Amino acid sequence: MRCNDMSNNEYEIIVAGGGIAGLTAALTAARLGRKTLILSGAVPGGHLLSIERIDGYPGFPEGISGYELCPMAQEAAMAEGVEFVPSELIAVTRAESGFTIQAENGSYRARSLIMATGASLKELDVPGETALRGKGVSHCASCDGPMLRGKTAVVVGGGDSALQESLTLAAHAASVIVLQKDAQLTGQAVYQRQVGEQTRISVRCGMQVEAILGAQVVSGVRVRNLATGETSDLPAEAVFIYIGMTPNSGSVAKMITLDENGRIPVDAMLRTTVPGLLAAGLARSGAAGRAVASAGDGAAAAQAADRFLRNGEWQ
Ligand SMILES: Cc1cc2nc3c(=O)[nH]c(=O)nc-3n(C[C@H](O)[C@H](O)[C@H](O)COP(=O)(O)OP(=O)(O)OC[C@H]3O[C@@H](n4cnc5c(N)ncnc54)[C@H](O)[C@@H]3O)c2cc1C
Incomplete structure (x- = not known):
């Protein structure tokens, strides 16, 4: 005492x-x-x-x-x-x-x-991100996932958090696109297997997000294919960022x-x-x-x- x-x-x-x-x-x-x-x-x-x-x-x-x-x-x-x-x-x-x-x-x-x-959680630091925060740009899959029924969500990142949250989103959204800058995913094996088994999730490696698109709310992302240098726009209603x-x-x-x-x-x-x-x-x-x-x-x-x-x- x-x-x-x-x-x-x-x-x-x-x-x-x-x-x-x-x-x-x-x-x-x-x-x-x-x-x-x-x-x-x-x-x-x-x-x-x-x-x-x-x-x-x-x-x-x-x-x-x-x-x-x-x-x-x-x-x-x-x-x-x-x-x-x-x-x-x-x-x-x-x-x-x-x-x-x-x-x-x-x-x-x-x-x-x-x-x-x-x-x-880090920000992407790309055009559109700040203006559309809370209007489709999010760090919280469990908070915003339920609003994505029938819609498309983009998840940026390829580590544990990105893969785990893409699985959370797949329970709600019609499709989830994981965009990973590196050539491979880095998340733990169990998440990589579960993501691979989830038909609503597609993974695209070597893709860098260059802008988040939308006037009032998110309408998509502009991505650069790091292998070819080409840019393209992907339609999506929400963007979840887990890049470290x-x-x-x-x-x-x-x-x-x-x-x-x-x-x-x-x-x-x-x-x-x-x-x-x-x-x-x-x-x-x-x-x-x-x-x-x-x-x-x-x-x-x-x-x-x-x-x-x-x-x-x-x-
Ligand atoms: C999307 C996601 C999913 C995850 N899933 C899992 C999982 O399934 N299993 C697992 O084991 N781990 C998981 N993790 C990792 C896990 O969340 C972290 O490792 C753990 O929560 C870290 O705890 P912490 O207390 O060290 O830090 P934090 O959780 O970051 O807590 C720090 C706290 O300090 C506060 N703070 C900051 N600055 C100050 C200040 N100046 N004064 C006072 N307070 C301050 C912050 O606001 C925060 O509340 C996940 C992480 C993320 C992002």
């Missing part, structure tokens, strides 16, 4: 980010007896929240939806005493014994900070040198070079990109933060 003489806005551990890494970090920190606050953003859950069927998460052989799993993780953390603040971290500075954290709703102090701010992610790590960029992909470098215990500062999940270097890995990171980072608070060692 520990005596707690911290003031209202002081915490032993603050977790920035309410995805599965952050929720698990906060849960673990609280279970270790630490006064813990999570800056969860407006709605906890991160990417998982909008995923209809999370695959590969142990304990759920048939998958589980994000809107079931995320509230379960949130409730577990709250039950252990984690304080949830629906704000984002804006800036961090080093203070005498820890960090001063500026959030949207005010300022906090923490002896240890776990950055679990994840990553954001950009880490949300900018707020610590002044304190540590980010890796070449903008992620936060950590050691095997998820510690950065700054004592007390850790990173977990998609925001950190070498993240595996799966939900279970982010959850594992969250638990490991909280353990390492607890050890630091106990003995002050950072080697």
Whole structure:
């Protein structure tokens, strides 16, 4: 049992980010007896929240939806005493014994900070994309798929997310066209097999999207065949973009040198070079990109933060 003489806005551990890494970090920190606050953003859950069927998460052989799993993780953390603040971290500075954290709703102090701010889906950065966002351009297949009955959807990308979401869309749309820039798909074998078996999905590799077409709503995409150099227009009512992610790590960029992909470098215990500062999940270097890995990171980072608070060692 520990005596707690911290003031209202002081915490032993603050977790920035309410995805599965952050929720698990906060849960673990609280279970270790630490006064813990999570800056969860407006709605906890991160990417998982909008995923209809999370695959590969142990304990759920048939998958589980994000809107079931995320509230379960949130409730577990709250039950252990984690304080949830629906704000984002804006800036961090080093203070005498820890960090001063500026959030949207005010300022906090923490002896240890776990950055679990994840990553954001990349944009294509082509004409039409910004103007047609929400008018057919989307990152959320489970949200917008049900509106595509009898229609054609384009999915841009060839990795896990693109293939998984094309399968989600195929349950609703009349046809789904996957446009992959590389010569081959890169998603895991199980998704490649399922996509191959789904007659409503066609895959075109070596195709680069150059523009999203439409006046008020999406009417198609302009693509370049990278082998021949020819461009053509494909009619479609919606475009879903899954071409990778950009880490949300900018707020610590002044304190540590980010890796070449903008992620936060950590050691095997998820510690950065700054004592007390850790990173977990998609925001950190070498993240595996799966939900279970982010959850594992969250638990490991909280353990390492607890050890630091106990003995002050950072080697
Ligand atoms: C379409 C799609 C399908 C997927 N399907 C699967 C699947 O079936 N199985 C699987 O294992 N994995 C899947 N994944 C991967 C999985 O979603 C991620 O690996 C995992 O959710 C990452 O969790 P995270 O907590 O590290 O990051 P995130 O989910 O990115 O969470 C980070 C959170 O931090 C918030 N945040 C950002 N900046 C700040 C800030 N400054 N302050 C506070 N909060 C901030 C973000 O808004 C977000 O809520 C999928 C991913 C996508 C995109």
